[in-house]
Amino acid sequence: MTVVRKFHPEVRLRAMLATPGGITAEQALAAAGAELEVVRDQTMAAVDEKLDRMSAWLKASQDDEFDAAVHRLSNDVMNEGGAFGLTELANAAHSLCVFLDSGVRTPSRLKIIGVHVDAMRALRQPAVSGDASARAAVQRGLHDVVKRFAADDEAAKQRG
Amino acid sequence: MSVPDLTRVNLSKAIVLVVETTTHAADVLAQILKGFGVAETHRCTSVKEAEKVLTTRSVDLIIVDPDVKDGDGYEFLRKLRASHQEPNCYAPIILISGHARISNVKRARDTGANFFIGKPIAPNTLLERILWIGRDKRPFVEAGVYIGPDRRFKFEGPPPNSEGRRASDLTQPLGDADEPNMSQNEIDNLLKPQRVLV
Numbered sequence: 001m002t003v004v005r006k007f008h009p010e011v012r013l014r015a016m017l018a019t020p021g022g023i024t025a026e027q028a029l030a031a032a033g034a035e036l037e038v039v040r041d042q043t044m045a046a047v048d049e050k051l052d053r054m055s056a057w058l059k060a061s062q063d064d065e066f067d068a069a070v071h072r073l074s075n076d077v078m079n080e081g082g083a084f085g086l087t088e089l090a091n092a093a094h095s096l097c098v099f100l101d102s103g104v105r106t107p108s109r110l111k112i113i114g115v116h117v118d119a120m121r122a123l124r125q126p127a128v129s130g131d132a133s134a135r136a137a138v139q140r141g142l143h144d145v146v147k148r149f150a151a152d153d154e155a156a157k158q159r160g
Numbered sequence: 161m162s163v164p165d166l167t168r169v170n171l172s173k174a175i176v177l178v179v180e181t182t183t184h185a186a187d188v189l190a191q192i193l194k195g196f197g198v199a200e201t202h203r204c205t206s207v208k209e210a211e212k213v214l215t216t217r218s219v220d221l222i223i224v225d226p227d228v229k230d231g232d233g234y235e236f237l238r239k240l241r242a243s244h245q246e247p248n249c250y251a252p253i254i255l256i257s258g259h260a261r262i263s264n265v266k267r268a269r270d271t272g273a274n275f276f277i278g279k280p281i282a283p284n285t286l287l288e289r290i291l292w293i294g295r296d297k298r299p300f301v302e303a304g305v306y307i308g309p310d311r312r313f314k315f316e317g318p319p320p321n322s323e324g325r326r327a328s329d330l331t332q333p334l335g336d337a338d339e340p341n342m343s344q345n346e347i348d349n350l351l352k353p354q355r356v357l358v
Contacts, residue, residue, distance in 0.1 A: 004302070006301055023170075024169070076258075
């Protein structure tokens with residue numbers, strides 16, 4: 001039988017947070033926002049570099065590591081872009097992660113991955129990234145194209 | 161849910177270990193923590209680096225993306241909890257993850273982390289969770305292979321100013337009793353078997 005031990009270890013963080021002083025939550029959040037701005041440019045450059053790598057992989061042959069590598073990069077793009085409020089970019093990256101995780105092996109698979117990468121690259125273009133309606137249009141377009149590819153795959157499956 | 165503006169945050173002596181998948185992601189977290197007034201943040205992008213930091217520093221909070229590139233972040237956390245190397249083995253752990261692969265969801269639950277946050281990280285969410293850990297009264301549990309905070313949360317009724325979602329949720333506070341308490345004799349008499357004449 002498993003012996004269960006319950007106890008309350010000393011947690012210094014708890015004591016620190018209960019100590020008077022410090023700053024207000026409002027000040028903390030404002031300062032965090034300002035500190036984030038310091039790394040915005042370098043993080044955006046890293047996001048663009050990851051998108052370039054994904055494009056390059058798509059053009060090269062896809063080996064066994066392809067799915068895992070693209071999933072990892074897409075996850076990073078979602079995290080790093082999303083931290084700076086690039087919601088549409090994060091949504092597109094998340095959609096790619098979900099697709100890769102689904103393990104779908106249909107004829108349109110590579111096209112679906114490619115259209116995700118293209119959409120993310122488009123969202124990083126200055127003309128699109130600064131225009132909310134353009135970003136929404138790219139997101140809608142991605143959704144529609146993926147849906148059409150999936151329908152094509154389903155039709156091909158029905159035909160046998 | 162958001163943090164009330166006037167809540168005080170005192171992290172001026174806190175030492176935090178950040179284990180992230182990329183240096184840029186680690187920088188993002190470190191900058192947020194700097195804004196919160198954290199004294200010292202150690203950024204790592206591998207399990208090996210993180211283990212090295214933990215051998216030399218006592219940390220107050222560990223924030224980990226288990227998809228760290230050189231190894232298995234879940235196993236790193238499980239080993240840390242089981243290491244009995246105080247105080248780091250009891251340090252609060254926040255797991256952060258982007259799109260977690262389905263196979264890893266159960267593992268995340270069993271690492272002994274205090275909280276799980278989905279990426280991308282918003283400063284407001286992170287601060288809320290840190291403050292929540294400060295209020296968390298759950299005991300640590302050591303049961304077989306699991307070591308970490310009790311995974312069961314006490315149900316304390318529906319959130320204030322809401323009616324709750326369960327059919328059994330009370331919509332009004334019970335309030336004070338409107339009759340005097342029963343005496344022990346009265347209670348005993350209620351429970352005592354009685355002969356019933358039919």
